[in-house]
Amino acid sequence: MAPKQVKSFPSVPLKDELDIVIPTIRSLDFLEVWRPFFEPYHLIIVQDGDPTKVIKVPDGFDYDLYNRNDINRILGPKASCISFKDGGCRCFGFLVSKKKYIYTVDDDCFVAKDPNGKDINTVEQHLLNLKTPSTPFFFNTLYDPYREGADFVRGYPFSLREGVPTAVSHGLWLNIPDYDAPTQLVKPLERNTRYVDAVMTIPKGAFYPMCAMNLAFDRELIGPAMYFGLMGDGQPISRYDDMLAGWCSKLICDHLNLGVKTGLPYLWHSKASNPFVNLRKEYKGLFWQEEIIPFFQTLTLPKECDTAAKCYVELAKLIKEKLNHIDPYIVRLADAMITWIDAWEDFNPPAEAVPAVANAKKDTVPPKKSK
Numbered sequence: 001m002a003p004k005q006v007k008s009f010p011s012v013p014l015k016d017e018l019d020i021v022i023p024t025i026r027s028l029d030f031l032e033v034w035r036p037f038f039e040p041y042h043l044i045i046v047q048d049g050d051p052t053k054v055i056k057v058p059d060g061f062d063y064d065l066y067n068r069n070d071i072n073r074i075l076g077p078k079a080s081c082i083s084f085k086d087g088g089c090r091c092f093g094f095l096v097s098k099k100k101y102i103y104t105v106d107d108d109c110f111v112a113k114d115p116n117g118k119d120i121n122t123v124e125q126h127l128l129n130l131k132t133p134s135t136p137f138f139f140n141t142l143y144d145p146y147r148e149g150a151d152f153v154r155g156y157p158f159s160l161r162e163g164v165p166t167a168v169s170h171g172l173w174l175n176i177p178d179y180d181a182p183t184q185l186v187k188p189l190e191r192n193t194r195y196v197d198a199v200m201t202i203p204k205g206a207f208y209p210m211c212a213m214n215l216a217f218d219r220e221l222i223g224p225a226m227y228f229g230l231m232g233d234g235q236p237i238s239r240y241d242d243m244l245a246g247w248c249s250k251l252i253c254d255h256l257n258l259g260v261k262t263g264l265p266y267l268w269h270s271k272a273s274n275p276f277v278n279l280r281k282e283y284k285g286l287f288w289q290e291e292i293i294p295f296f297q298t299l300t301l302p303k304e305c306d307t308a309a310k311c312y313v314e315l316a317k318l319i320k321e322k323l324n325h326i327d328p329y330i331v332r333l334a335d336a337m338i339t340w341i342d343a344w345e346d347f348n349p350p351a352e353a354v355p356a357v358a359n360a361k362k363d364t365v366p367p368k369k370s371k
């Protein structure tokens with residue numbers, strides 16, 4: 001029986017283990033309030049929209065900034081799988097990172113305070129979530145047993161107390177909740193003021209609406225499944241980037257016996273996007289998900305799929321085969337999922353593959369970097 005994981009967690013930044021990925025089409029002024037927590041880390045900024053627009057990065061941050069021209073130059077034809085004019089472009093940052101962990105956060109999110117009035121270091125809590133096991137096979141009613149002051153409750157099987165590695169840590173949001181457009185329209189003034197002091201494993205077999213606003217994951221375990229789809233400009237759907245990644249990554253985590261946690265940390269989501277614009281972007285998803293989610297719920301992957309990348313390729317084939325009747329877009333999406341894996345393996349060669357750089361387009365002009 002493995003000893004219980006360390007409960008308290010050093011607050012020393014793990015700069016060599018984690019990159020912070022930020023998609024932006026607006027401004028990076030929000031970084032000022034995150035400076036105490038983010039400054040030690042390398043930022044990967046994915047600038048969406050007009051590449052000629054100059055986006056200022058506040059001084060003192062270590063960053064790479066990639067705009068659409070950089071993405072096109074670096075990925076060549078494979079850039080076609082990266083969304084344009086949708087926050088899903090962030091997955092380019094997941095691809096080019098070399099770190100074990102990713103934390104991705106939206107540019108309208110700010111530091112929240114816990115009930116004691118203390119600023120919440122989301123990076124630290126996500127790392128704690130990812131570095132302690134998950135318990136997907138049997139629900140612990142006192143929530144995360146690896147947290148300070150908690151444990152497995154009576155009746156919890158000892159054979160399961162070692163848990164499984166955690167692949168995804170899904171944080172939450174105070175103030176503006178991540179509602180879909182219809183809910184936003186009928187509840188425009190609703191604000192989330194409820195701070196729930198809990199982290200829990202999402203049980204095996206259960207799916208969830210993964211929001212990328214405050215999300216961290218283990219690139220080595222589940223990175224290939226964190227593709228944010230073909231969304232935005234030129235596509236019939238948007239704002240389902242993180243939902244697609246959530247369905248795919250949860251199916252694959254369940255198949256590979258990896259864990260997904262949701263709950264702490266919270267951040268403060270400041271800006272409600274326009275619900276009418278959102279409705280136009282996401283309405284097809286409201287219909288399609290009623291068929292796509294049962295597809296995921298009844299799917300089993302072959303046991304030969306023993307890595308996230310192999311699972312993802314198989315999943316793309318099944319989506320193309322079983323869901324193409326929904327809309328011709330699904331075929332393009334499935335093909336883009338394969339392109340994503342090809343690009344992923346150019347940058348992150350499987351153990352037995354040749355060094356990846358040979359395949360990836362030489363990046364003659366480096367992205368804008370911190371000074």
Ligand SMILES: O=c1ccn([C@@H]2O[C@H](COP(=O)(O)OP(=O)(O)O[C@H]3OC[C@H](O)[C@H](O)[C@H]3O)[C@@H](O)[C@H]2O)c(=O)[nH]1
Binds near residue numbers: 024
């Ligand atoms: O065309 C775009 C639009 C946005 N972004 C960046 O994506 C982040 C989220 O954008 P925004 O805050 O406007 O959207 P929300 O409705 O609040 O976010 C939810 O829906 C979209 C995403 O899935 C997000 O994760 C959800 O929380 C923000 O950083 C924008 O700058 C973009 O790059 N391109």
Ligand SMILES: [Mn+2]
Binds near residue numbers: 106108271272273
């Ligand atoms: Mn937002």
